[in-house]
Amino acid sequence: MRETNRQWRLASYPDGMPVESNWALSEGAIPEPGPGEMLVRAIYLDVAPYMRGRISPQKNYAANVKPGDVMIGGGVGEVVRSKSKDYQPGDVVVTDHSFGWQDYAALRPSSVRRVDPKLAPLPYWLDVLGMNGLTAYFALIDAGSAKPGDTVVVSAAAGSVGQIAGQLARLTGCRAIAITSSAEKLSWCRELGYDEGINYRQERDLAAAVARVCPKGVDVFLDNTGGPMHDAVMQNLATYARIVVIGTVSLAGKLEQPDIGPRFLRQILIARARVQGFLVSDYQNRQDGVRARLADWYRAGKLKSRFDFADGLESAPKAFLRLLTSQNLGKQLVRVSDEKPED
Amino acid sequence: MRETNRQWRLASYPDGMPVESNWALSEGAIPEPGPGEMLVRAIYLDVAPYMRGRISPQKNYAANVKPGDVMIGGGVGEVVRSKSKDYQPGDVVVTDHSFGWQDYAALRPSSVRRVDPKLAPLPYWLDVLGMNGLTAYFALIDAGSAKPGDTVVVSAAAGSVGQIAGQLARLTGCRAIAITSSAEKLSWCRELGYDEGINYRQERDLAAAVARVCPKGVDVFLDNTGGPMHDAVMQNLATYARIVVIGTVSLAGKLEQPDIGPRFLRQILIARARVQGFLVSDYQNRQDGVRARLADWYRAGKLKSRFDFADGLESAPKAFLRLLTSQNLGKQLVRVSDEKPED
Numbered sequence: 001m002r003e004t005n006r007q008w009r010l011a012s013y014p015d016g017m018p019v020e021s022n023w024a025l026s027e028g029a030i031p032e033p034g035p036g037e038m039l040v041r042a043i044y045l046d047v048a049p050y051m052r053g054r055i056s057p058q059k060n061y062a063a064n065v066k067p068g069d070v071m072i073g074g075g076v077g078e079v080v081r082s083k084s085k086d087y088q089p090g091d092v093v094v095t096d097h098s099f100g101w102q103d104y105a106a107l108r109p110s111s112v113r114r115v116d117p118k119l120a121p122l123p124y125w126l127d128v129l130g131m132n133g134l135t136a137y138f139a140l141i142d143a144g145s146a147k148p149g150d151t152v153v154v155s156a157a158a159g160s161v162g163q164i165a166g167q168l169a170r171l172t173g174c175r176a177i178a179i180t181s182s183a184e185k186l187s188w189c190r191e192l193g194y195d196e197g198i199n200y201r202q203e204r205d206l207a208a209a210v211a212r213v214c215p216k217g218v219d220v221f222l223d224n225t226g227g228p229m230h231d232a233v234m235q236n237l238a239t240y241a242r243i244v245v246i247g248t249v250s251l252a253g254k255l256e257q258p259d260i261g262p263r264f265l266r267q268i269l270i271a272r273a274r275v276q277g278f279l280v281s282d283y284q285n286r287q288d289g290v291r292a293r294l295a296d297w298y299r300a301g302k303l304k305s306r307f308d309f310a311d312g313l314e315s316a317p318k319a320f321l322r323l324l325t326s327q328n329l330g331k332q333l334v335r336v337s338d339e340k341p342e343d
Numbered sequence: 344m345r346e347t348n349r350q351w352r353l354a355s356y357p358d359g360m361p362v363e364s365n366w367a368l369s370e371g372a373i374p375e376p377g378p379g380e381m382l383v384r385a386i387y388l389d390v391a392p393y394m395r396g397r398i399s400p401q402k403n404y405a406a407n408v409k410p411g412d413v414m415i416g417g418g419v420g421e422v423v424r425s426k427s428k429d430y431q432p433g434d435v436v437v438t439d440h441s442f443g444w445q446d447y448a449a450l451r452p453s454s455v456r457r458v459d460p461k462l463a464p465l466p467y468w469l470d471v472l473g474m475n476g477l478t479a480y481f482a483l484i485d486a487g488s489a490k491p492g493d494t495v496v497v498s499a500a501a502g503s504v505g506q507i508a509g510q511l512a513r514l515t516g517c518r519a520i521a522i523t524s525s526a527e528k529l530s531w532c533r534e535l536g537y538d539e540g541i542n543y544r545q546e547r548d549l550a551a552a553v554a555r556v557c558p559k560g561v562d563v564f565l566d567n568t569g570g571p572m573h574d575a576v577m578q579n580l581a582t583y584a585r586i587v588v589i590g591t592v593s594l595a596g597k598l599e600q601p602d603i604g605p606r607f608l609r610q611i612l613i614a615r616a617r618v619q620g621f622l623v624s625d626y627q628n629r630q631d632g633v634r635a636r637l638a639d640w641y642r643a644g645k646l647k648s649r650f651d652f653a654d655g656l657e658s659a660p661k662a663f664l665r666l667l668t669s670q671n672l673g674k675q676l677v678r679v680s681d682e683k684p685e686d
Contacts (some may be wrong), residue, residue, distance in 0.1 A: 053609075053613075058609075059613060060613055061613045061614075061615070226606075226608045230608065245612045246612075248608050251608070251609070259605060259609070260603065260604065260605055260606070261603065261606055262603055263602045263606055265573070265594070265602065266396075266401075266594070268588050268618060269404070269588045269590070269620040269621070269622070270402060270403055270404045270620070271404075271620055272404070272620040272621065272625060273619075273620045274618070274620070275617070276611075276615075276616075277611040277612040277613070277614055277616045278612070279612070279615050
């Protein structure tokens with residue numbers, strides 16, 4: 001076991017696209033778990049686009065990280081000490097947001113879920129069996145009201161939510177269309193079962209490209225990016241289209257500025273489209289049931305994921321920046337320590 | 344009875360804000376009703392913001408008027424000849440869209456509804472008891488999911504839909520906020536029961552003005568205008584806000600151009616807001632029931648309207664332009680001929 005706890009703290013709010021120096025690595029004592037709490041060693045830490053919104057002075061849906069605070073983030077880890085009756089050293093747990101970018105966290109049982117390593121390898125608990133799977137499911141099925149025969153377009157289609165969403169769209173009987181940023185990602189999307197795809201960096205007229213692959217228009221749009229991908233799809237809405245605003249990663253470099261560009265009120269009116277802002281935590285009380293369903297599909301080989309690992313806690317900011325600049329392929333995680341139990 | 348039928352035909356598509364010369368008045372034979380049809384004399388003709396979208400080469404939700412066609416529009420009129428068993432000369436009928444800007448129309452019974460002049464004066468059949476009442480109701484209650492205690496903001500609040508929407512919001516137990524374009528309109532909105540109002544032409548910072556009158560944010564926004572009013576409200580969304588896109592009259596002068604300005608995907612995401620494009624014809628099979636409810640409220644004195652009449656068929660384009668430039672106060676109609684029956 002390490003003798004100290006390293007922590008990535010926010011050093012400053014980003015000015016546009018974040019840079020590594022927006023965080024600073026500090027080293028201190030390993031935390032003491034309080035009554036009922038446990039000490040958990042980070043194995044995999046999550047980096048995800050929503051974290052960009054959390055390191056901004058702008059209004060957000062949840063309390064933001066302030067300079068000096070440990071950076072927010074979920075993680076999978078091993079219980080190394082426990083003052084909870086329900087968890088023993090050696091147990092593996094996952095938490096969606098409350099690990100933080102650090103080697104060790106003192107966690108309450110209420111903020112973790114138990115991991116069953118026999119059901120799925122540990123990284124999947126931050127992916128298909130975690131927020132990404134739930135987000136893809138609720139965004140597609142609930143907010144997006146996806147129905148068999150629908151044309152479903154997913155932006156950031158090879159990303160953490162996108163790769164699951166495409167497979168769920170196929171499971172739902174939809175035609176799934178990927179928008180992504182490279183030939184390699186597009187090829188992975190085809191392996192996942194996406195029917196068609198667009199590498200937006202290869203298209204001069206993105207709206208025309210969407211029209212080409214969606215000749216009947218777009219019924220459901222899972223919008224993980226905003227930006228030019230959003231604009232192109234909004235010009236190709238089918239009547240009664242549903243647009244689910246899941247994330248705005250394409251705005252990562254200008255989150256504190258107004259986003260100026262074409263607006264689509266006429267398109268929304270003409271299509272009688274529905275644009276729905278989405279947050280997975282609004283589906284809290286249905287998450288267990290859907291997670292069980294996702295686990296069934298995973299076990300049956302119907303949901304696969306690709307991961308992109310960065311090694312070592314020290315790589316966390318770099319891994320996050322890879323994500324914001326579309327350099328990752330699949331779900332980006334930080335591998336902090338070994339999966340095998342400590343002595 | 345006139346000896347000829349005058350008709351306003353579209354002469355050319357507008358280039359920006361329409362001008363009177365986009366229409367031309369022609370004169371011809373009074374139409375002969377076909378089998379089962381009736382000849383109807385126009386008494387009041389409707390002019391409404393949706394007509395701007397119909398005289399554009401741009402894609403729309405319905406077939407557009409082409410140069411040479413008679414201008415589209417609803418009307419109330421008297422049956423003067425009938426080849427239908429169901430209607431007799433002297434009966435009064437209303438049609439939502441299919442009268443056209445003309446003195447006489449040959450109409451099928453399926454495209455009209457019977458008017459009961461004892462229930463309400465004729466203009467109300469194009470207003471509270473017509474599309475405006477239905478639009479206000481379905482937009483507020485269905486698309487907007489208005490609930491008691493909600494803060495409801497209505498743009499173009501003294502307009503045809505707005506004046507009814509404000510009263511319905513009060514009937515629903517909501518707090519109703521008017522956005523309008525003059526002190527006189529604001530004063531009328533207060534008479535209607537709106538709790539608060541903003542004259543947007545008097546505000547330097549419209550978003551701050553909305554924040555001032557909606558300190559807890561906006562739960563429901565009935566957006567009749569788009570433009571700066573839309574932008575101001577989108578910066579003041581309450582969590583789970585519903586934005587109903589009913590019309591875009593503020594874009595009347597630039598409907599054929601992209602509408603460039605700030606986009607609000609972050610605000611939609613953070614509030615988990617729902618933006619819903621609205622068209623009253625999507626509620627076709629519930630309209631009779633709601634019209635009966637609106638009639639009950641009208642009879643009980645709970646829904647009043649103000650009308651702005653232009654006189655004579657020749658004034659139709661002028662009346663329409665008044666509307667597009669916010670010069671009307673209340674529901675704009677064209678009084679084409681006398682209410683009293685012809686000999």
